[in-house]
Amino acid sequence: MTAISLPERRAGPIVGRLASPGALLAAAGLFWIALQYLRDQAGLAGLLASIYGLVGLDDAAAALLEHGLDPVQGKLILAALAIAIGIGGVWLLFVGMNGVVDLLGTRFRERIRPYVFIGPAIVMLSIYLVFPAAATIFASLTDGGGIAENYGRAFDDPEFWIAIRNNVLWIVLGTGGSVGIGLLVAALTDRIKREALAKTFIFLPLAISMVGAAVIWRFMYAWQPPGETQIGLVNAAWTGLGNEAVPFVQTPALNTFALIVIMIWLQTGFAMVILSAALKGVSGEVLEAARMDGANEFQLFFKVVVPMISGTLLTVATTISIAILKVFDIVYVMTGGKFETEVIANRMFTEMFVFRDFGQASALAVILFVAVIPIMALNIRNLRRQGIGA
Amino acid sequence: MRTPRLVILTSVAALVFGACAAQPATTPSAAAPTQVPATSETSAEPPPPSGPNAELTAALAGEYSGTTVEVLGQWIEAEGQAFDDSLASFRDATGINVVYSGISNYETVLNVRVDGGLAPDAAQLAQSGNMRAFQQDGKLVDLGAVLDLDTLTSEYSPGFIEAGSVDGALYGLYYKQDLKSIVWYPVQAFEAKGYQVPTTWDELVALSDQIVADGSNPWCTTIEHADASGWVATDWLEDILLRTAPPETYDKWIAHEIPFNDPAVLHAAEIMAEMWFTEGYVYGGNTRINATWVGDSQTPMFDEDGPKCWLHKQAAWIPDFWPKDNDGNALFTPGVDSSFFYFPPIDPQYGNPVLGGSDMFVMFNDRPEVRAFMQWLSTVDAVKDRVATGAFLAANNAVPAEWYTSYPMSGLAEIARDATVSRPDASDSMLKEVGQGTLWKAMVKWVSQNGEGTDAIFEEVEASWP
Numbered sequence: 001m002t003a004i005s006l007p008e009r010r011a012g013p014i015v016g017r018l019a020s021p022g023a024l025l026a027a028a029g030l031f032w033i034a035l036q037y038l039r040d041q042a043g044l045a046g047l048l049a050s051i052y053g054l055v056g057l058d059d060a061a062a063a064l065l066e067h068g069l070d071p072v073q074g075k076l077i078l079a080a081l082a083i084a085i086g087i088g089g090v091w092l093l094f095v096g097m098n099g100v101v102d103l104l105g106t107r108f109r110e111r112i113r114p115y116v117f118i119g120p121a122i123v124m125l126s127i128y129l130v131f132p133a134a135a136t137i138f139a140s141l142t143d144g145g146g147i148a149e150n151y152g153r154a155f156d157d158p159e160f161w162i163a164i165r166n167n168v169l170w171i172v173l174g175t176g177g178s179v180g181i182g183l184l185v186a187a188l189t190d191r192i193k194r195e196a197l198a199k200t201f202i203f204l205p206l207a208i209s210m211v212g213a214a215v216i217w218r219f220m221y222a223w224q225p226p227g228e229t230q231i232g233l234v235n236a237a238w239t240g241l242g243n244e245a246v247p248f249v250q251t252p253a254l255n256t257f258a259l260i261v262i263m264i265w266l267q268t269g270f271a272m273v274i275l276s277a278a279l280k281g282v283s284g285e286v287l288e289a290a291r292m293d294g295a296n297e298f299q300l301f302f303k304v305v306v307p308m309i310s311g312t313l314l315t316v317a318t319t320i321s322i323a324i325l326k327v328f329d330i331v332y333v334m335t336g337g338k339f340e341t342e343v344i345a346n347r348m349f350t351e352m353f354v355f356r357d358f359g360q361a362s363a364l365a366v367i368l369f370v371a372v373i374p375i376m377a378l379n380i381r382n383l384r385r386q387g388i389g390a
Numbered sequence: 391m392r393t394p395r396l397v398i399l400t401s402v403a404a405l406v407f408g409a410c411a412a413q414p415a416t417t418p419s420a421a422a423p424t425q426v427p428a429t430s431e432t433s434a435e436p437p438p439p440s441g442p443n444a445e446l447t448a449a450l451a452g453e454y455s456g457t458t459v460e461v462l463g464q465w466i467e468a469e470g471q472a473f474d475d476s477l478a479s480f481r482d483a484t485g486i487n488v489v490y491s492g493i494s495n496y497e498t499v500l501n502v503r504v505d506g507g508l509a510p511d512a513a514q515l516a517q518s519g520n521m522r523a524f525q526q527d528g529k530l531v532d533l534g535a536v537l538d539l540d541t542l543t544s545e546y547s548p549g550f551i552e553a554g555s556v557d558g559a560l561y562g563l564y565y566k567q568d569l570k571s572i573v574w575y576p577v578q579a580f581e582a583k584g585y586q587v588p589t590t591w592d593e594l595v596a597l598s599d600q601i602v603a604d605g606s607n608p609w610c611t612t613i614e615h616a617d618a619s620g621w622v623a624t625d626w627l628e629d630i631l632l633r634t635a636p637p638e639t640y641d642k643w644i645a646h647e648i649p650f651n652d653p654a655v656l657h658a659a660e661i662m663a664e665m666w667f668t669e670g671y672v673y674g675g676n677t678r679i680n681a682t683w684v685g686d687s688q689t690p691m692f693d694e695d696g697p698k699c700w701l702h703k704q705a706a707w708i709p710d711f712w713p714k715d716n717d718g719n720a721l722f723t724p725g726v727d728s729s730f731f732y733f734p735p736i737d738p739q740y741g742n743p744v745l746g747g748s749d750m751f752v753m754f755n756d757r758p759e760v761r762a763f764m765q766w767l768s769t770v771d772a773v774k775d776r777v778a779t780g781a782f783l784a785a786n787n788a789v790p791a792e793w794y795t796s797y798p799m800s801g802l803a804e805i806a807r808d809a810t811v812s813r814p815d816a817s818d819s820m821l822k823e824v825g826q827g828t829l830w831k832a833m834v835k836w837v838s839q840n841g842e843g844t845d846a847i848f849e850e851v852e853a854s855w856p
Contacts, residue, residue: 153856159831223681225674228690247681250614250838336617338834339680350617353498355823356523 020099027092034081044077136362144359151363163342166256167325170343175321177264179313182271186279187301199276203269210266214333217262221248252340259341262330271316278312279305311386318379325372344368442538449762455485457759463514464496476775480766486759504529509754512763516749517818518553519825521562524752531753533560536761537768545788547812552641553819554750562750563768564785568705569802570625570745572730574688576697591736598671601700607673610691610699611666612682613837620830622684623837624817625745626703631658632743633736637811644819646855651848659844667841673699676840685711692722703733705747706798725797732805741810748785748814828854
């Protein structure tokens with residue numbers, strides 16, 4: 001780990017030296033006040049009322065004290081508090097602590113500083129990632145009927161194997177589709193005139209949440225009995241060509257592919273943007289040299305360009321496949337795992353929040369976790385090879 | 391030097407995330423409290439009142455004025471507001487501030503809060519399976535010591551008392567019922583065709599055959615409801631089971647004291663299959679059953695070229711989902727364009743059973759003001775304002791018939807009064823892994839297979855019972 005070196009500060013006058021502990025105190029005070037107000041709705045209403053009073057909105061202040069906060073006001077204030085704490089408080093905290101480090105002797109200063117900056121992140125990760133992960137593993141071994149029942153039932157359940165099969169399909173086709181189409185689009189748009197415009201259209205779905213996408217595609221795949229107007233775009237087009245409407249979501253096997261298409265629609269933009277950047281990084285001289293050697297455009301692309309961006313390809317593929325392995329929203333919204341579309345994450349959610357079987361849900365979480373590890377390892381190794389991260 | 395920093399950081403973390411976690415649950419309802427009283431005022435406690443509904447009497451005398459009772463439920467928007475409004479009379483009479491929060495993804499929130507030791511004082515539950523789970527975790531207060539059981543058993547149908555109990559102790563107080571045993575039909579078209587409202591099962595079958603013979607499809611049945619797909623099918627199965635077997639069989643079936651695929655259940659499935667999978671009976675066939683959203687089931691009945699389907703078995707909320715104009719105004723009126731009849735009995739020896747999806751209240755925290763609130767909920771006073779809105783059927787049979795003034799509630803109340811057997815939804819009451827898990831999935835699969843392989847499918851559900 002390399003030490004972060006900041007521009008050397010000159011020891012200022014005494015006021016300047018006190019500024020950083022002051023910032024630290026201000027941060028602590030801000031957190032404390034916010035905590036108090038978050039715990040006490042009435043206090044929050046009172047605070048707001050006194051602010052209203054200060055700016056001269058006496059009627060509003062009185063109304064607030066009388067009736068308390070309405071939900072909209074409450075949410076707005078919570079949002080304001082969250083921003084104040086999240087940005088202001090944390091900024092003050094870092095500035096303050098950095099200043100405190102500056103006060104130390106030169107011997108310790110640079111040794112301690114990295115920890116001051118990385119410390120909060122490590123603490124947060126420990127509390128909200130490492131601890132829950134350990135607790136989940138523990139719960140999967142001990143909760144409910146214990147290890148034998150939690151894992152035994154998971155593996156005995158035919159739905160589990162459907163979920164595994166589907167997760168494999170999702171990973172292979174979803175990742176392959178996103179990366180493949182993303183690469184294709186990146187390569188094809190690389191030399192056209194309105195590249196940005198074309199890429200924008202492909203990129204747009206990335207801004208849509210998975211739940212939103214699933215809701216949209218419920219309409220896309222909607223099915224009506226023969227004789228009715230097909231309100232779903234896909235079936236309207238399909239029947240327009242003289243075919244019979246297909247219940248995409250309800251037909252096993254076909255439906256899993258139909259759901260994977262949604263994920264590809266969402267993720268292609270991501271793959272395209274990263275790969276497009278990588279393509280632009282391929283030096284023109286290399287291409288020139290390959291052409292001189294008589295390579296045609298296909299050979300050029302597959303034998304020169306693709307190997308040159310293979311590192312990026314691998315990173316994009318692993319990132320997308322981790323996202324896909326965790327797929328839940330699309331399945332939950334579209335089918336709830338029925339019609340043989342079950343995936344592990346949905347199974348886990350159902351066990352946890354519908355059936356309230358913590359042990360079983362934890363066991364599934366651990367299985368999912370173990371399944372992600374090889375892909376993550378691959379990703380990290382790849383990053384290392386590229387010299388990113390130490 | 392490091393310790394205080396850690397403390398600060400930890401409190402920051404706790405603060406930020408605590409805020410996130412607490413936010414949805416503490417979002418104030420329209421009647422948010424202007425003060426948050428300390429709920430731990432247990433010192434200088436007066437001697438507990440005694441006698442039936444003692445706390446309620448004390449509360450009405452103003453003894454608990456100024457205290458707060460927090461109630462959580464899944465009713466939001468109009469229904470949540472109606473419930474909140476109905477609490478006003480209790481608030482006014484007792485000075486107890488009942489704070490109701492309606493949350494749409496309420497199950498998750500409630501589970502998290504209960505597990506985190508922040509249970510609300512009382513909560514509405516739509517499924518007695520939930521009640522059982524909380525009871526097993528020791529989170530619920532035994533209502534036997536809170537409510538006047540004698541009055542309760544005389545006023546509520548035994549089915550509701552049983553369904554609210556675990557091992558003979560009452561934990562859930564039923565409040566509202568949705569009668570599911572009704573069938574909607576297009577009134578004018580029915581008259582134009584000369585069809586008669588069936589009062590027996592044979593007449594229902596004959597009517598269905600008649601409609602097929604007239605070149606149409608009788609049933610509008612569909613079951614697609616995303617992650618909840620399948621519940622319409624379980625309603626049918628349960629309604630038919632109640633009509634072909636004694637209620638005890640039904641209760642044992644819920645409690646898994648008989649196999650899930652008991653011959654009585656398979657017999658009910660056979661009768662159901664006749665209505666669902668007979669060629670031409672259901673509009674759009676089994677594909678539409680699985681593919682069309684529950685709220686759109688009945689839409690073809692209102693087709694401008696005349697009904698494409700004629701019969702729709704669904705609870706009384708379905709008019710909310712009938713076709714609307716572009717401004718969202720209802721185009722069709724319940725009782726005029728479409729009315730309902732009682733889903734006819736099959737075997738006369740089992741009387742007139744009704745199936746009700748029902749809502750209950752459970753109590754998490756035992757404080758006198760919460761007791762008073764629960765006692766009040768068990769009286770007809772609690773539902774008087776709700777009944778007056780014309781969109782509410784109380785679980786309490788003691789509500790006078792004349793309180794129900796408008797259709798469809800007047801019709802429902804009549805059916806509820808004539809009912810000889812009343813049972814809550816079995817799939818809601820069963821162990822959730824089965825009732826809302828494998829059973830729903832099995833129903834969807836059964837429909838996919840167009841009614842083939844019934845025995846194997848029901849055997850799978852039996853095998854799935856953990």
